[in-house]
Amino acid sequence: xxRISDRENALVVPAGLWLQLRSRNPILAWTAFFHAALFLIAxxxxxxxxxxxxxxxxxxxxxxxxxxxxxxxVTIAWLMGHIERPRWAVQLIAWGIASCMIAETAVIFMQxxxxxxxxxxxxxxxDASLFSIMGIGVIIDSLLMILMLLLFFxxxxxxxxxxxxxxxxGIIMFLIGGIVGGWMSSHGGHTVGSQDGGPGLPFVNWSMTxxxxxxxxxxxxxxxxxxxxxxxxxSKRRAPRDGPxxxxxxxxxxxxxxxxxxxxxxxxxxxxxxxxxVWT
Numbered sequence: 001x002x003r004i005s006d007r008e009n010a011l012v013v014p015a016g017l018w019l020q021l022r023s024r025n026p027i028l029a030w031t032a033f034f035h036a037a038l039f040l041i042a043x044x045x046x047x048x049x050x051x052x053x054x055x056x057x058x059x060x061x062x063x064x065x066x067x068x069x070x071x072x073x074v075t076i077a078w079l080m081g082h083i084e085r086p087r088w089a090v091q092l093i094a095w096g097i098a099s100c101m102i103a104e105t106a107v108i109f110m111q112x113x114x115x116x117x118x119x120x121x122x123x124x125x126x127d128a129s130l131f132s133i134m135g136i137g138v139i140i141d142s143l144l145m146i147l148m149l150l151l152f153f154x155x156x157x158x159x160x161x162x163x164x165x166x167x168x169x170g171i172i173m174f175l176i177g178g179i180v181g182g183w184m185s186s187h188g189g190h191t192v193g194s195q196d197g198g199p200g201l202p203f204v205n206w207s208m209t210x211x212x213x214x215x216x217x218x219x220x221x222x223x224x225x226x227x228x229x230x231x232x233x234x235s236k237r238r239a240p241r242d243g244p245x246x247x248x249x250x251x252x253x254x255x256x257x258x259x260x261x262x263x264x265x266x267x268x269x270x271x272x273x274x275x276x277x278v279w280t
Contacts, residue, residue: 004191021074027094031101032073038105040137050114054197056205058112061119064203065108069101070223075225076148078267079167082159083151096144101138102243107134120189120196135185141180145171162247166231169255170224173262177220180213180266190214193272201275208276211269230254 021029039062046059074095084092087233107130111118122128158162189196194210207213234247268275 002275010039020081025077025090025094026078027098028073029079030253031098032070032077035066035073035101036111039063039070042066042109053112053115053117054195056200057113060203060205062105062108064114068113069105071225072221073097073101075228079152079228080148082156082167088194089147089151089271093144097141099136100141100144100261101245103137103210104134120185123125129201138178138181143184145175145178149175153248160231160235162234162251165248165251166228166234169251170227173220173223173227173259176262177217177223177258180217180220180262184213184217187213190217192269194274206275208274210274211255212275213266215275216262216266216269219258219265223258226258227255229250243258 018029018033019033033176035069042062044058046057049057049059051058071173076093080090080094083132108118111121111127118125118134119131121131149168149245152164152171159167166210184190191198191207191209191214192211194207196207198210199208200212201208204214204218206215225229234251235249265275
């Protein structure tokens, strides 16, 4: 009998995940694949482009966003597999989110190629128009996520309660992260107490000289992955009779702690305190 080698297993697992994603929502799955490919393109351009925008290579932002958007699309594709009706809502969410992400990606790549900022750039009417397009896309994306949240508040007998509540809480945290992003736009930048573009942490470039609103923004957005994963794991645990209650307590406690992290990092940024000052 043939035993699967480690090398074969390394190929089988991603292939199985890809087939799952395609069966759950092919629109979002292929859009995620497209953004993953763009990450590799941005990585290649990063290696050969020596220019700098705001003190860093112009292709670092596309790399960050392509990675984040890919994770986001994979997550939504997976979660949408739990929703079958109404079909119009499923199609609207899939096509709407895919279109919004592609539009944002196009602007980010265009501005990186031009050697200028993509976000908070209103120096010319053209740049301001592109930034507005991204803002409109984010608003539409948020509205679609609210619709998705409402669909998950309908009856879902096939989803274990801890997993279902993990999904719900995760979407709510994502929306909170979006609100922080909207506040950054109204603020005209992401740094408080210093200027955008100063010294930052590797890759993420979170400010080392002032408060950075992107930290709370990132924690909020990625609650969309953290909370459903926790809920799923809790739904699979073998527990005694108090299992459902224990799972609810664990999920709620972790959710409160995670929300506290978002709030603390937000207040820290608003006070102009850098993330590195906390460590020193």
